[in-house]
Amino acid sequence: MTAAxxxxxxxxLGPVALDLAPKLAAxxxxxxxxxxxxxxxxAPSKTLYEDYIAAARANNVQN
Amino acid sequence: MRxxxxxxxxxxxxxxxxxxxxxxxxxGRLLASTAQTVHAAMQGWAVWVVKGQATEDSEARVRAAYGxxxxxxxxxxxxYTVWKQTGDKNYWTRAEITLRTNRETxxxxxxxxxxxxxxxxxxxxxxxxxxx
Numbered sequence: 001m002t003a004a005x006x007x008x009x010x011x012x013l014g015p016v017a018l019d020l021a022p023k024l025a026a027x028x029x030x031x032x033x034x035x036x037x038x039x040x041x042x043a044p045s046k047t048l049y050e051d052y053i054a055a056a057r058a059n060n061v062q063n
Numbered sequence: 064m065r066x067x068x069x070x071x072x073x074x075x076x077x078x079x080x081x082x083x084x085x086x087x088x089x090x091g092r093l094l095a096s097t098a099q100t101v102h103a104a105m106q107g108w109a110v111w112v113v114k115g116q117a118t119e120d121s122e123a124r125v126r127a128a129y130g131x132x133x134x135x136x137x138x139x140x141x142x143y144t145v146w147k148q149t150g151d152k153n154y155w156t157r158a159e160i161t162l163r164t165n166r167e168t169x170x171x172x173x174x175x176x177x178x179x180x181x182x183x184x185x186x187x188x189x190x191x192x193x194x195x
Contacts, residue, residue, distance in 0.1 A: 020103040027095055033088050035147045041095035044102035045136040049126045056109035 090159070094143060097166050101132060108173050121176045128169040135165040 027033075027041065108125055111117055117125075135158070142158040145151060 038091035042098040052109035056113040
C-alpha cells in the first residue's frame with residue numbers, strides 16, 4: 001500500500017477515514033503483536049457487503 | 064480545521080512508524096493494516112451508497128471486488144498462520160501477492176468511483192448568452 005493511495009483514500013472517504021489514521025498508528029506503535037492479535041485485527045474482513053450497507057443505513061436513520 | 068490537523072498528525076506519525084527500521088512482525092502488521100484500511104474504505108463506500116450516490120453498476124463492481132478481496136484475505140490469513148506455526152513461508156509469499164493485488168484493485172476502484180460527480184449533482188448547463 002502506497003502512502004499516496006492512503007492519502008487519496010483519506011481524502012476521498014472523508015469523516016469515516018479520520019478514524020483510520022489513529023488505528024493504524026496504534027497498530028504500528030505496539031512493540032509486539034502476536035498471531036492471535038493479528039487474526040483479531042483482521043476480523044473486519046469477514047464483514048459482509050450487505051452488513052456495511054445496513055450499518056450505514058442505520059447510522060443514516062439515526063442522524 | 065481540528066480534523067485536518069489530527070489527520071495530518073496521524074499521517075505524520077504513521078509515516079514515521081512505517082519508515083522505522085525496528086519493527087517486529089512486519090508481515091502481520093501489514094496484514095492487519097490491510098484489513099483496517101479496507102474496513103474503513105468499505106464503511107465510507109456504504110455511506111456513499113446509502114446517500115444514493117452510487118449507480119447499480121458501480122455497486123456491483125465494488126461488491127465483486129470486495130468478494131475477491133475477502134477470499135484473498137482468508138487465504139492470506141491461513142497461510143500466515145501456517146507460516147508462523149510451521150516456518151513454511153512459501154504459501155504466504157504467494158498469498159500475500161494475491162492479497163496485495165486485490166486490495167489495490169478494491170481501494171483504487173472505491174477511490175475512483177468516489178471521485179466521480181455525484182448522481183444527484185445538478186446538470187451543468189452552458190452559460191447563458193449575454194443580454195444586449
